[in-house]
Amino acid sequence: MFAGLSYAAFVHWNPSHVNDLINAILLGIIEGITEFLPISSTGHLLIAERWLGERSDLFNVAIQAGAILAVTFIYWRTLWSFVQNWRRPETRDYILKLGVAFLITAVLGLIATKMGFKLPETITPIAWALIIGGIWMIGAEQVAAKRPDQAKITWRVAILVGLAQMVAGIFPGTSRSAATIFVAMLAGTSNRAAATEFAFLVGIPTMYAATGYELLKTYQHGGAAGEDWTGLGVAFVVSTLVAFAAVKWLLGYIRSHRFTAFAVYRIALGIALLLFLPTGG
Template structure:
């Protein structure tokens, strides 16, 4: 397939799936079976494009942190975001140094989609039994940081799904509040991951071999599509549950497992 079209389609896939609880990494690994494998920098950078979209959406919230920095509630919330990020960054650094790499086969992704879908259904029901709470506790911050690294290690798990539902079960039962905290934590996480991959690429002399045009196209497309997807999701969760996404994950996971024995 034409490299430009391939990059365009991968950007669309990333933009749609990064914040919907269906696993962007899992979908990208599957899409690359048809569209061609890309570098780690490419995959991380287009995720940063989706994060840029969330930065635009939450710019008022981020700016309020600066304006209201003197307020104890603001400082406490930002500190919890920092703790969640630092947990993810530290464990991610350790995983990288230990030589962790994403799986090259679809089978573990398919199982992660199925198990994650079942877990989402159960977690939604458990969260619905809890009293309505929008506050983010320190326990929520710590567990969200751990959930991010779990999602990074096991493609198909979904960073947004794992962080949102961990937050809901750990004490922030309000879906909108849990989603906002999960998305805000993702901003420094993905920017840091992109910066690390850029540094590694230039340090090891891989810049010359990178398809910068394709990366740029995918980055822009991912940003635009993710902006629309997140805007839709934030409106959707006000009156709907995540159950349709869980069912989608289960159906896709089963379809992949049935397709694999045929040689796919």
């Protein structure tokens, strides 16, 4: 009797649960691949949620934090060197610039949140952001390529990277990594590797802070009980593992390649979205 009841319960419960878990895994994979490739993770997640089901803000921010955790592992030697060598003027200077870029994003992000800003719920603005961002990437890299190779991070670069993070946060499809890397390259850090490293390092405190903020809001509003913590945890782990592989590959790729392929992909995806979803549905 009990075996029959257990089997019946399994039949009725399991398919939906498995489906939710598969969707969470797919979203984790999408986040892990797209968070640091300059193709917009938020834009891809918003598109994917049309088919895989919408998720909470906490879910989306948490799996982004999973991708950031991967970058923390990759750059742990750099981060540890900050601790060891913080007395050196050049190290303190770099840390201060990271801090200023983070604070600009954090302050402006809080202001946008307090003003009630919401991400767009239609695909059309994402599609246009993908297209415009792709065209901008091609032009920006051509301009940066004509300048002398410069790896130094200036205060102008730090400030503009902080602003770029904020812009990417409120315009899905822009891509945080693309915005910060190319702003850094145009503002003076023409070396792709140096611009990419600074952009990724700034993302570490930014996304951890965003995750902590969403966790606090969730608990304050009693949303913890309604959160799918199993799916969130699985997606977090998947995002971390996939992002680790994606970033490792990207850091090797940019040593000898430009970002043109990513720009072309953005443009093609944006055009496809506009053609297949002309009403922005």
